[in-house]
Amino acid sequence: MSRTTEAVLVSLAAALAGAGAVIASLAAGEAPTYDALVAPAVFLAAFGGLLLAVRRWAGRAARSLVPLAAWLTALGWVEVARIDRDLGRLQQWWLLVGAALAAGTLYLLRRRGVGVLRRYRYLFLVTGLGLLLLPLLPAGWPVRGVTLNGSRLWVRLQAGDLSLSFQPGEAAKLLIVAFLASYLADRHRALTVMPRRLGPVGLPEPRQLLPVLLAFGVSFAVLIYQRDLGASLLLFVVFAAMLYAATGRLAYPAAALVLLAGGGLAAYQYFDHVRARVEAWLHPFADFAGTGYQVAQGLFALGSGSLTGTGIGAGHPQLIPAAATDFVFAAIAEELGLAGGLAVVAAYALLAAAGFGIALRSRDPFRKLLAGGLTLTLVVQTVLIVGGVLRLLPLTGITLPFMSYGGSSLLANLVLISLLARVSHEEGS
Amino acid sequence: MNPALRRLAAACLAALLALAAGLTYHQAVAGSRYRDDGRNPRAALERAVRSRGPILTADGVVVARSERRDDGTRVRTYPEGALYAHVTGYASAYFGDTGIEAARNDDLRSRNDGSLTAALFSLFGGDLRPHQVRLTVRHDLQRAAAEALGDQRGAVVALDPTTGAVLALVSHPGFDPAVLASGTPAEGDALAADPAEPLLNRALGATYPPGSSFKVVVAAAALEGGDHTPETELPDLDELPLPGSTAVIRNADGGFCGNGRSLTLERALAVSCNTAFAQLGMDLGAAALFNAAEAAGFNGTIPFDLGVVPSPFPPGDLSRDLPALAQTALGQRDVRATPLQMALLAAAVANDGVAMRPHLVAAILDADGGEVGRTRGASWRRVMGRDTAAALTRMMEQVVVAGTGWRAAVPGERVAGKTGTAEIPGGPPDVWFIGFAPVGAAPGEARIALAVLVEDGGRLGEDGGGGSVAAPIAQAVLAAFFAG
Numbered sequence: 001m002s003r004t005t006e007a008v009l010v011s012l013a014a015a016l017a018g019a020g021a022v023i024a025s026l027a028a029g030e031a032p033t034y035d036a037l038v039a040p041a042v043f044l045a046a047f048g049g050l051l052l053a054v055r056r057w058a059g060r061a062a063r064s065l066v067p068l069a070a071w072l073t074a075l076g077w078v079e080v081a082r083i084d085r086d087l088g089r090l091q092q093w094w095l096l097v098g099a100a101l102a103a104g105t106l107y108l109l110r111r112r113g114v115g116v117l118r119r120y121r122y123l124f125l126v127t128g129l130g131l132l133l134l135p136l137l138p139a140g141w142p143v144r145g146v147t148l149n150g151s152r153l154w155v156r157l158q159a160g161d162l163s164l165s166f167q168p169g170e171a172a173k174l175l176i177v178a179f180l181a182s183y184l185a186d187r188h189r190a191l192t193v194m195p196r197r198l199g200p201v202g203l204p205e206p207r208q209l210l211p212v213l214l215a216f217g218v219s220f221a222v223l224i225y226q227r228d229l230g231a232s233l234l235l236f237v238v239f240a241a242m243l244y245a246a247t248g249r250l251a252y253p254a255a256a257l258v259l260l261a262g263g264g265l266a267a268y269q270y271f272d273h274v275r276a277r278v279e280a281w282l283h284p285f286a287d288f289a290g291t292g293y294q295v296a297q298g299l300f301a302l303g304s305g306s307l308t309g310t311g312i313g314a315g316h317p318q319l320i321p322a323a324a325t326d327f328v329f330a331a332i333a334e335e336l337g338l339a340g341g342l343a344v345v346a347a348y349a350l351l352a353a354a355g356f357g358i359a360l361r362s363r364d365p366f367r368k369l370l371a372g373g374l375t376l377t378l379v380v381q382t383v384l385i386v387g388g389v390l391r392l393l394p395l396t397g398i399t400l401p402f403m404s405y406g407g408s409s410l411l412a413n414l415v416l417i418s419l420l421a422r423v424s425h426e427e428g429s
Numbered sequence: 430m431n432p433a434l435r436r437l438a439a440a441c442l443a444a445l446l447a448l449a450a451g452l453t454y455h456q457a458v459a460g461s462r463y464r465d466d467g468r469n470p471r472a473a474l475e476r477a478v479r480s481r482g483p484i485l486t487a488d489g490v491v492v493a494r495s496e497r498r499d500d501g502t503r504v505r506t507y508p509e510g511a512l513y514a515h516v517t518g519y520a521s522a523y524f525g526d527t528g529i530e531a532a533r534n535d536d537l538r539s540r541n542d543g544s545l546t547a548a549l550f551s552l553f554g555g556d557l558r559p560h561q562v563r564l565t566v567r568h569d570l571q572r573a574a575a576e577a578l579g580d581q582r583g584a585v586v587a588l589d590p591t592t593g594a595v596l597a598l599v600s601h602p603g604f605d606p607a608v609l610a611s612g613t614p615a616e617g618d619a620l621a622a623d624p625a626e627p628l629l630n631r632a633l634g635a636t637y638p639p640g641s642s643f644k645v646v647v648a649a650a651a652l653e654g655g656d657h658t659p660e661t662e663l664p665d666l667d668e669l670p671l672p673g674s675t676a677v678i679r680n681a682d683g684g685f686c687g688n689g690r691s692l693t694l695e696r697a698l699a700v701s702c703n704t705a706f707a708q709l710g711m712d713l714g715a716a717a718l719f720n721a722a723e724a725a726g727f728n729g730t731i732p733f734d735l736g737v738v739p740s741p742f743p744p745g746d747l748s749r750d751l752p753a754l755a756q757t758a759l760g761q762r763d764v765r766a767t768p769l770q771m772a773l774l775a776a777a778v779a780n781d782g783v784a785m786r787p788h789l790v791a792a793i794l795d796a797d798g799g800e801v802g803r804t805r806g807a808s809w810r811r812v813m814g815r816d817t818a819a820a821l822t823r824m825m826e827q828v829v830v831a832g833t834g835w836r837a838a839v840p841g842e843r844v845a846g847k848t849g850t851a852e853i854p855g856g857p858p859d860v861w862f863i864g865f866a867p868v869g870a871a872p873g874e875a876r877i878a879l880a881v882l883v884e885d886g887g888r889l890g891e892d893g894g895g896g897s898v899a900a901p902i903a904q905a906v907l908a909a910f911f912a913g
Contacts, residue, residue, distance in 0.1 A: 026552075188430075241437055248433045288468060296468070302455040303463025304471050316471050338456040342449055349445045356438035360431055372434050379441040383448060390451035 020078025027313025076403025230398025309337030642849030643760030710758020848895030
């Protein structure tokens with residue numbers, strides 16, 4: 001892909017945002033709003049800026065990363081803004097901040113590269129765990145936890161009349177992946193040998209595994225306590241997958257699977273909200289007005305979208321609870337149909353292919369694990385939420401990367417892209 | 430690390446492929462099931478926000494319209510309440526559409542479906558507003574028919590015999606379409622469960638034994654056969670024993686129809702002489718009756734804006750069952766007719782023997798009232814020859830002038846008709862009047878033909894008859910027609 005192509009693709013994504021805003025207005029029988037002009041400008045500024053930053057500080061990076069992120073963000077933004085115009089406007093600010101943050105990340109890494117991150121691995125671990133604990137802060141503090149939709153996974157910053165909510169889990173996932181990549185890059189050999197035995201099962205030296213288990217245990221417990229099933233499952237799967245990537249030992253994912261099955265059964269036994277999720281997954285129409293409502297409304301949206309969709313602005317995605325966040329994929333599939341839905345899945349597949357390609361081509365273990373871990377995070381998160389919407393998995397609330405409304409999520413995923421770009425830039429070294 | 434990373438990459442791509450497969454299943458395979466699920470509110474919402482064109486009578490009375498509420502949604506209202514229920518039907522997201530609302534849905538709904546095509550069309554000045562449907566029904570006749578029918582269960586169909594345009598179509602009991610369009614499901618279910626069957630369109634959707642009104646078909650068969658004229662003398666009996674059975678045909682009042690020796694065919698029709706027509710039916714034979722009935726439209730599908738059930742005339746083996754043939758000639762036994770079928774029979778007599786294709790929609794108008802399309806009168810079928818129709822017209826006039834149908838007479842107008850009183854075993858009779866007016870010097874001058882049906886003898890119950898119960902209703906409609 002030439003640099004021109006890359007720039008053209010990013011411009012097309014910006015044009016898509018503007019065209020989407022116009023179509024949504026026309027479909028509602030209204031005159032196009034200024035959003036139709038502002039949106040392309042914001043997208044050009046954000047992704048054009050990010051593109052310039054990548055060229056300057058990660059010039060040899062894979063060229064598909066930024067256009068794919070831009071396209072997914074633009075399509076998601078069109079749907080979010082069409083569902084709630086105010087959310088769409090807010091999301092534009094988040095986009096600008098996120099792009100700046102991603103560019104800033106590239107700037108900070110410009111001299112010493114991603115390798116410098118290894119030095120701060122324990123800082124990342126502590127910060128990541130601290131972020132996960134933030135929502136547990138009691139009310140009355142300037143920074144405090146907020147329970148939304150039955151899950152305590154939000155933090156509200158209060159300074160006078162200004163308040164800002166964010167999900168620390170999104171940033172924590174990057175920090176924890178960075179920690180794991182760094183730690184496993186150093187210790188993967190030690191973790192590969194299994195000197196101890198527990199019956200027929202080989203075990204690695206506990207001392208080697210301890211920090212990993214600690215990080216894993218704390219984060220998992222915190223997330224369970226906060227009822228954030230999506231983020232717990234995401235971290236769990238990424239942990240297991242990165243251990244497997246580092247050691248090549250299937251014992252780790254196998255053990256994770258056993259743990260997951262046991263934990264899942266226990267959660268099903270002891271947590272009502274887990275049981276409700278499973279019931280809604282297996283029989284969404286049994287308790288239509290209650291637990292099954294959201295999944296059922298998602299299915300109605302998918303069915304009504306059919307092959308080519310109703311067209312942007314012509315469907316009724318507002319009927320789905322959380323249409324702009326967790327269920328944005330169902331909203332897109334309703335209005336753009338199977339054609340649009342498959343295009344979105346294909347875009348994630350291309351992003352995954354690019355990410356794994358970067359991991360495979362990287363020479364040193366840290367970069368390999370960082371790129372692999374970041375890509376895994378992106379894909380697993382996508383599969384968890386889209387699979388939940390499609391009833392392939394129980395629904396666990398989590399955002400769809402780039403597409404869902406949400407500042408924390410967009411920021412985290414734009415930084416993720418910039419990190420991938422930087423690793424890609426350093427492939428040869 | 431690369432082998433493990435490759436396997437992880439393969440697993441990720443497999444998972445994304447599973448998403449694509451799941452999406453394809455939900456949208457392409459199971460999609461229509463979700464779309465049409467009753468709990469999916471999208472169809473109702475679609476309807477609630479889009480405007481729907483009004484339905485007007487021929488004289489401009491709005492009988493269905495969509496009104497905008499304060500919250501921006503729209504509700505379908507029916508300003509005339511139950512009066513036009515069986516014409517307009519209802520447009521309901523929950524119960525579906527019926528009547529003209531269903532038949533003309535494509536004209537009534539907004540063409541702004543929110544699609545890009547529609548948006549572009551409108552951008553270039555295209556008019557996406559829904560069309561209006563103008564009915565052929567005249568408000569004064571519809572009201573006169575409903576008032577004359579009153580609280581009796583039955584139906585009135587009036588049409589222009591020269592064009593087939595329906596002038597009135599009433600079925601009682603009715604219902605308020607608004608209840609089905611925007612009421613609660615429980616209210617609609619209550620209507621559906623009502624034993625009086627208010628949702629049944631008795632003019633089109635139910636068949637009744639036509640009784641003596643069917644004698645018009647028998648008389649037509651006789652005249653068409655060439656062996657009979659209105660002046661042909663028929664034997665006048667007080668009792669007609671049916672061959673091969675113990676059954677006996679008697680006249681309505683138990684005596685002779687005339688002098689006890691003979692009477693003309695014309696007179697036999699005027700006084701509705703059962704013994705004479707039973708014998709006539711047997712003389713003509715099953716085939717002749719069958720052909721005359723099918724020529725009138727029995728056993729066929731009547732082309733109409735709304736669905737009409739066929740009026741069955743039993744085929745075949747009546748020739749071997751003379752008692753059954755005799756009773757069929759009196760409109761009893763297995764022959765059944767919808768009020769629309771009988772109205773078309775009267776209209777055919779009035780229109781030189783040709784039944785015009787019935788229709789309810791006069792024209793489709795755009796939102797500004799400009800005509801987009803118009804229904805032209807078209808002939809449906811020749812029911813009888815021109816001479817037969819002329820002779821039957823004279824005979825049917827005698828029914829009103831000097832026979833059972835005298836209560837249908839309108840001062841100053843020449844009215845032709847035929848009464849019918851169909852015996853129902855173990856219950857009061859279903860009573861009929863079919864007719865047309867005015868009878869002119871030349872044939873084919875009538876401007877209105879009608880059929881009136883009242884179930885269970887109407888107000889008079891066991892004592893009800895076509896002449897006493899149905900004819901006065903016809904008179905009221907005809908009087909309103911000539912007054913209007």
